[in-house]
Amino acid sequence: MTSRWVPYASTPGRLLSQLFSDAVVIAWTAIWVFVGVAVHSAVATIADFGYRVESGANGVAGNLDSAGDSADDIPLIGGSLAGPLTAAGDAAREIAGAGATLGVTAGWLAWLLALAVAAPPILALMMPWLYLRLRFSRRKWTAVTLASTAAGEELLALRALANRPLPKLAAVSPDPAGAWRNQDRIAIRGLAALELRAAGIRPAR
Incomplete structure (x- = not known):
């Protein structure tokens, strides 16, 4: 700890206080990272639901398109039967598009909310800690250099x-x-x- 490049004190009392502050910052950061991950996971379930809607609606649209193509081959009434099936397929694709939009939006929202919840308390403690540690490192470097x-x-x-x-x-x-x-x-x-x-x-x- 006597090196000018080591950002820790070499006196026992100051060293213990620095190590304690490091432990507090690490624990505080870990707690809020865990909270941020929990928020992200909760909102991400909405994104998963949107993607499942997209997948299911696309499957339904494909089946309706196939049914419409088959119905179109029926003589006389084929066109009348194929029209509603094709329209239903188009509606299913619109639902799929809405599901995809929901998935993308919820995915971004999950990250934004996680950062909004976790970043402020982490920075509120880490910035003063970092400022004090950098100030101490500069003071130690200067003092050790002068003492030489x-x-x-x-x-x-x-x-x-x-x-x-x-x-x-x-x-x-x-x-x-x-x-x-x-x-x-x-x-x-x-x-x-x-x-x-x-x-x-x-x-x-």
Whole structure:
């Protein structure tokens, strides 16, 4: 966890909080994905019904067409019998077309409703989590990079003088500001370590 490229803290407390937040985000996402899948499955049954109507109506239309063709061969009354059968076949094809339209529309609606139900709560939690994780990663990368040089350590020590509580500064040196001005490397390293720990980074030994 000490690498600047790893987006996790190296101090136990911060690391545990990050792992807990990761688990919460994963569980929350899994719950809403499951809800979205359930919504999609429920609406998709309407699409399946539409496609079944299309298939059945096309079958009926085919049978009526065949019956009409056969009736048309009957002498004298063939034309009278074939006309209604052909009209019924055309009506069955219209029903098949309506079923196909219902299937396509319900299929798209299933996806849209699933996304509309699942995406907002997932994004509502994931976006702040992602923002905080990226901010921490940037802060860690900067701090670890600074800590690798003497000048960077001095800058971290100066930030510690400005930001850390007085008792922690006094624990490093009785006169932390004077030690920083006098280039006391031990005190500077101790002050820089305070700033690294505040950023969730365990200082190198």
